[in-house]
Amino acid sequence: MELRQLEYFVAVAETRSFTRAAERVHISQSGVSAQIRQLERELGAELFDRSARAARLTAAGRAALGPARAALAAAGAVGRAVEEVTGLVRGRLTVGMVAGCTLTPLFEALAAFHAAHPGVAVELLEDGSDRLLDRVRDGSLDLALAGTATAAPEGLEAMTVVSEPIVAAVPPGHPLAARGRIRLRDLDGLPVACMPAGTGLRAVFDEACAARGARPAVVVQAGAADALADLAARGLGVAVLTASMAERHRDRLTALPIADATAPALLALVWRSPASPAVREALRCCRRAFAVEPRPAPAG
Known part of the structure; x- marks a missing residue:
C-alpha cells in the first residue's frame, strides 16, 4: 500500500469521479483507475461501486476513507516537521x-x-x-x-x-524657536522640510494636517533624518522629525512639540x-x- 494510492482513493471519493480525480492529482484517468484497482487487490475488497455514473463508495470504501485521510494528514505532518528543521538549517x-x-x-x-x-x-x-x-x-x-x-x-x-510623537525642529533665531510648543496651523505659510510621500512619518504628518485643516508647504523633501536636520539648520525649512531624530541635533536645532499632532510615528x-x-x-x-x-x- 502506497501513499499515492491513498491520495487517489481520497480524490475519487471526494470528487465522486475518476475523471475529476485524475485532473486533481494531475495524472491520467487510467493511472488513477489502475492504482485503485491495485489498492483494492491488496485490501481484498472493492472500494467503489462502479455500476452507477458517479463513483460511489462501497461499505468497505466508507470504512477506509477516514483512516486514509488520517494517513495522508500524518504524512503531511512529517513533511512539515522536517521542513521546520531544514528551513533553519539552509x-x-x-x-x-x-x-x-x-x-x-x-x-x-x-x-x-x-x-x-x-x-x-x-x-x-x-x-x-x-x-x-x-x-x-x-x-x-x-x-x-x-x-x-x-x-x-x-x-x-x-x-x-x-512609537514617537512628531516635532517641528528649527534653528536658534527662527520665529518659532521661542515657543514652548506649536500647533499645525502655525506652519501655514512657512517652508517645511519633511520625508517624502510613502514614508510612515510623512503619512502621520499629512493625516494630522488634513484632520486639522492645516496646509503647510512641504518645499524640501529628503529620505534621511540627518539631511532634513542639516537643511533646517541652514534655514531652508522647518524640519518635521520624530522626537528622537530631533534629539540627535539638539546642539543646533530646537524641537517643538506639535500640540494637535497626537498620532505617533x-x-x-x-x-x-x-x-x-x-x-x-x-x-x-x-x-x-x-x-x-x-x-x-x-x-x-
Missing part, C-alpha cells in the same frame, strides 16, 4: 529596512539569528516604507522594518518597535502570516534585541 531570509534608518537592535537581532543559524543566508535591502510593505505582501521580502501610520498595516502582521517589523520557521526565529531575535514582549495568544 535557506534564505530576505529582510527590508527603511532607507537611511540605522537601528542597532535590528543589526544585533540579525547577527544573533546568523550565529544561531549560519546555514541561512541573510539578505538586507533598503527601500521606502510603502514599497517595503508592498514587497512583504507580494512575498519578495520575508520581513521588513518600515515606518507606518497605523499599528497594523493592511494584510500584514506587525510588531511596533518605535511608528516603526514596525512587518511580515505575512503564516510566518515561515526562519521568520519566526528572526522575530524571536528581534523581540530580544528591541526588548519587545511577545503578544499574548488571543483568547478562545
Whole structure:
C-alpha cells in the first residue's frame, strides 16, 4: 500500500469521479483507475461501486476513507516537521529596512539569528516604507522594518518597535524657536522640510494636517533624518522629525512639540502570516534585541 494510492482513493471519493480525480492529482484517468484497482487487490475488497455514473463508495470504501485521510494528514505532518528543521538549517531570509534608518537592535537581532543559524543566508535591502510593505505582501521580502501610520498595516502582521510623537525642529533665531510648543496651523505659510510621500512619518504628518485643516508647504523633501536636520539648520525649512531624530541635533536645532499632532510615528517589523520557521526565529531575535514582549495568544 502506497501513499499515492491513498491520495487517489481520497480524490475519487471526494470528487465522486475518476475523471475529476485524475485532473486533481494531475495524472491520467487510467493511472488513477489502475492504482485503485491495485489498492483494492491488496485490501481484498472493492472500494467503489462502479455500476452507477458517479463513483460511489462501497461499505468497505466508507470504512477506509477516514483512516486514509488520517494517513495522508500524518504524512503531511512529517513533511512539515522536517521542513521546520531544514528551513533553519539552509535557506534564505530576505529582510527590508527603511532607507537611511540605522537601528542597532535590528543589526544585533540579525547577527544573533546568523550565529544561531549560519546555514541561512541573510539578505538586507533598503527601500521606502510603502514599497517595503508592498514587497512583504507580494512575498519578495520575508520581513521588513518600515515606518507606518497605523499599528497594523493592511494584510500584514506587525510588531511596533518605535512609537514617537512628531516635532517641528528649527534653528536658534527662527520665529518659532521661542515657543514652548506649536500647533499645525502655525506652519501655514512657512517652508517645511519633511520625508517624502510613502514614508510612515510623512503619512502621520499629512493625516494630522488634513484632520486639522492645516496646509503647510512641504518645499524640501529628503529620505534621511540627518539631511532634513542639516537643511533646517541652514534655514531652508522647518524640519518635521520624530522626537528622537530631533534629539540627535539638539546642539543646533530646537524641537517643538506639535500640540494637535497626537498620532505617533511608528516603526514596525512587518511580515505575512503564516510566518515561515526562519521568520519566526528572526522575530524571536528581534523581540530580544528591541526588548519587545511577545503578544499574548488571543483568547478562545
